[in-house]
Amino acid sequence: MLDVAKPITPLVQVRGLKMYFPIYSGILRRHTGDVKAVDGVSFDIMPGETLGLVGESGCGKSTVGRALLRLYEITGGTVEINGTDVATLGTEDLRKARPQMQMVFQDPQASLNPRMTLADIIGEPLNEHTDWDGDRKLARIYELMDAVGLNRRFANRFPHEFSGGQRQRIGIARALALNPRFIVCDEPIAALDVSIQAQVVNLLEDLQEKFGLTYLFISHDLSMVRHIADRVAVMYLGRIAELSPRDALYARPLHPYAEALLSAVPEPDPTLARSRQRIILQGDVPSPANPPKGCNFCTRCPKVFDLCRQVKPELAEVEPGRFVACHLYSDPTAAGSTGASTANEHNQQGVSL
Amino acid sequence: MADGAAPVLDVRGLKTVFRTRGGEVHAVNSVSFHLNPGELLGVVGESGSGKSVTMMSLIGLLPSPPADVRGGTVMLGNRDLLKISADELRDVRGAKVGFVFQDPMTSLNPVFTVGNQIMEPLIRHMGMSKKQAQVRAAELLALVGIPDAAARLKSYPHQFSGGMRQRVMIAIALACDPDVLIADEPTTALDVTIQAQILELVKDLRQKLGMAIVWITHDLGVIAGIADRVMVMYGGQVVEQAPVKDLFANPQHPYTRALLKTIPSLTGEREARLQVIEGQPPIMTGAPAACPFRDRCAHAFARCFVENPERRAIDGCEVGKGHDVACHWVAEVAHA
Ligand SMILES: Nc1ncnc2c1ncn2[C@@H]1O[C@H](COP(=O)(O)OP(=O)(O)OP(=O)(O)O)[C@@H](O)[C@H]1O
Ligand SMILES: Nc1ncnc2c1ncn2[C@@H]1O[C@H](COP(=O)(O)OP(=O)(O)O)[C@@H](O)[C@H]1O
Ligand code: SF4
Ligand code: SF4
Ligand SMILES: [Mg+2]
Ligand SMILES: [Mg+2]
Numbered sequence: 001m002l003d004v005a006k007p008i009t010p011l012v013q014v015r016g017l018k019m020y021f022p023i024y025s026g027i028l029r030r031h032t033g034d035v036k037a038v039d040g041v042s043f044d045i046m047p048g049e050t051l052g053l054v055g056e057s058g059c060g061k062s063t064v065g066r067a068l069l070r071l072y073e074i075t076g077g078t079v080e081i082n083g084t085d086v087a088t089l090g091t092e093d094l095r096k097a098r099p100q101m102q103m104v105f106q107d108p109q110a111s112l113n114p115r116m117t118l119a120d121i122i123g124e125p126l127n128e129h130t131d132w133d134g135d136r137k138l139a140r141i142y143e144l145m146d147a148v149g150l151n152r153r154f155a156n157r158f159p160h161e162f163s164g165g166q167r168q169r170i171g172i173a174r175a176l177a178l179n180p181r182f183i184v185c186d187e188p189i190a191a192l193d194v195s196i197q198a199q200v201v202n203l204l205e206d207l208q209e210k211f212g213l214t215y216l217f218i219s220h221d222l223s224m225v226r227h228i229a230d231r232v233a234v235m236y237l238g239r240i241a242e243l244s245p246r247d248a249l250y251a252r253p254l255h256p257y258a259e260a261l262l263s264a265v266p267e268p269d270p271t272l273a274r275s276r277q278r279i280i281l282q283g284d285v286p287s288p289a290n291p292p293k294g295c296n297f298c299t300r301c302p303k304v305f306d307l308c309r310q311v312k313p314e315l316a317e318v319e320p321g322r323f324v325a326c327h328l329y330s331d332p333t334a335a336g337s338t339g340a341s342t343a344n345e346h347n348q349q350g351v352s353l
Numbered sequence: 354m355a356d357g358a359a360p361v362l363d364v365r366g367l368k369t370v371f372r373t374r375g376g377e378v379h380a381v382n383s384v385s386f387h388l389n390p391g392e393l394l395g396v397v398g399e400s401g402s403g404k405s406v407t408m409m410s411l412i413g414l415l416p417s418p419p420a421d422v423r424g425g426t427v428m429l430g431n432r433d434l435l436k437i438s439a440d441e442l443r444d445v446r447g448a449k450v451g452f453v454f455q456d457p458m459t460s461l462n463p464v465f466t467v468g469n470q471i472m473e474p475l476i477r478h479m480g481m482s483k484k485q486a487q488v489r490a491a492e493l494l495a496l497v498g499i500p501d502a503a504a505r506l507k508s509y510p511h512q513f514s515g516g517m518r519q520r521v522m523i524a525i526a527l528a529c530d531p532d533v534l535i536a537d538e539p540t541t542a543l544d545v546t547i548q549a550q551i552l553e554l555v556k557d558l559r560q561k562l563g564m565a566i567v568w569i570t571h572d573l574g575v576i577a578g579i580a581d582r583v584m585v586m587y588g589g590q591v592v593e594q595a596p597v598k599d600l601f602a603n604p605q606h607p608y609t610r611a612l613l614k615t616i617p618s619l620t621g622e623r624e625a626r627l628q629v630i631e632g633q634p635p636i637m638t639g640a641p642a643a644c645p646f647r648d649r650c651a652h653a654f655a656r657c658f659v660e661n662p663e664r665r666a667i668d669g670c671e672v673g674k675g676h677d678v679a680c681h682w683v684a685e686v687a688h689a
Contacts, residue, residue: 266574273578
């Protein structure tokens, strides 16, 4: 679908995005620190592309998605969508920009108002952003219901009368109402049964093709991301560890965290599952309120070396189209002479099975 | 895994119904399975297929009403758990059968220390003194891989991460050296790298302790990695049961086949389009007089709508011992 080599302008351009949530404590509620949910994230998304965003719970995926749509006032950096700096738009300009960018949420149950009918829910954005008359709105609602595979007869029913997969279709129809160009899908299938997930993913792909949509697809399901994404960003503790084209990443992850994450995914193949070398990471993700001084992954990295504990590695292009934030690839002494041997030596502690 | 040895747990014809305003929900419909010593039985199925209700029924954890465990036998050794008194059952739960649930936060008590919660069953069921229990609790916490175990006994659950809390739950479940460990989606709420740690721990514990385990999950990847045998549930019934390699290499039931095709692969060929199972999971009201998968099944024929298929072996083994499947199409066409 996408030829990255062609010089097309990105639809979404994010530079140095920071989103800190202040921590207040004591009886005076003094500002004593910050949860650095997103701490310097940069990436592009091309028109028509699906960028996968993966990483463990709490690493900042949803915060990135919400910051992109200006659901937060960001702490730093810039977010350009279709040439507009979303982060600095005034209220009225923001309202005008909203139709272009939409969100599909994880929990279709919680994101739909239980007292509104399906037609009301899908039509709500039309009420807010158009001055269409009732007939025109209804025609659009039917069109959207057709597009997501909901029977028109259901228009006057309420969300609780639908299954999880159907509710997700309602959420998608609403997101499509204003012809957006960009949709943040935040774990859109996580709450669905395996047998229903494929239905929703196929629908998202069909709609992308039909309407030329651009997606940020947030998920912790690495197999599904491999299926749907063109490129994938792997986040760890508020930062991007690696951003690579899909096939390259899954075939040969470069960042030690991306490697560990992929190796932890259980494969539905008993022979493979029992023969595969797995990297079992020790310990837990540190708190984003108190990240390590150096590389955010240094407390668990099987390949950590001295520099990692002192200096945060920046995301840099280490192979054409592949961006990695790791000293193994930037520090010549580490990558050259010690890189390989460090890796081996530390495999002993990181690898079991 | 010793074949021929008497099973530690033998469940036959278990039936559980919920009485609701919308009618009776047949959550568990004539479920039979057994567990051999040292074996890990994987149970898969989508949400609502009856996995949890099956396990809660056999150990008497469902409030009645609305639940009504209507029939069957649950033999643990030579006792039928459905026939013994509530007191006896409580002892069984504490000492013979260990439980680990999906959400470690809701199953640990936030106001007691982790140490207290591990010590409690040791004092109650094993007759240990407080001092003995404390020593054993520290051992157990170390066994499940919590560093600095003796000191961490004083911590409260909220001071632990999700993965650590699940380790504590496993420590509690193992406290009295149970014959059977039932783990209900114990890693579903955890991240994959933490899940990998827990799965590693369980493999390790099996080697050290040799207990039999029932492991419930909806993740076929997890099953592939740890199970010896697998039972697939759909609509409150066991639809297929087989040794793990057979199930993945030679799935029989149309639901199992479709399920295996619908999950995208991490390493294999990347499919342009995902296979789907059309339709929705069944609503289990009314007595099940037809195949629960009929509305979504590509092979369904007239018989499927009027008769609920029984489990039949496809390899000549006794049902439950080899590879069996409950499907008219398999019986009449695929394996006629
Ligand atoms: N409104 C908020 N106030 C304070 N902290 C927050 C807020 N929202 C998120 N955080 C913190 O920011 C970090 C990132 O959260 P985020 O929701 O982006 O994670 P995520 O990667 O989407 O995780 P998940 O996979 O669990 O959805 C977490 O530590 C979270 O606790
Ligand atoms: N308290 C209850 N009242 C009515 N129905 C219930 C109750 N608990 C469970 N059920 C029903 O029993 C069936 C099996 O549920 P469960 O065993 O929890 O499924 P799972 O396989 O996801 O563990 C479902 O249809 C569910 O809706
Ligand atoms: S910078 Fe160091 S600690 Fe961080 S991922 Fe690379 S090797 Fe590991
Ligand atoms: S019994 Fe019939 S409906 Fe049920 S799985 Fe077999 S073929 Fe399909
Ligand atoms: Mg999130
Ligand atoms: Mg359950």
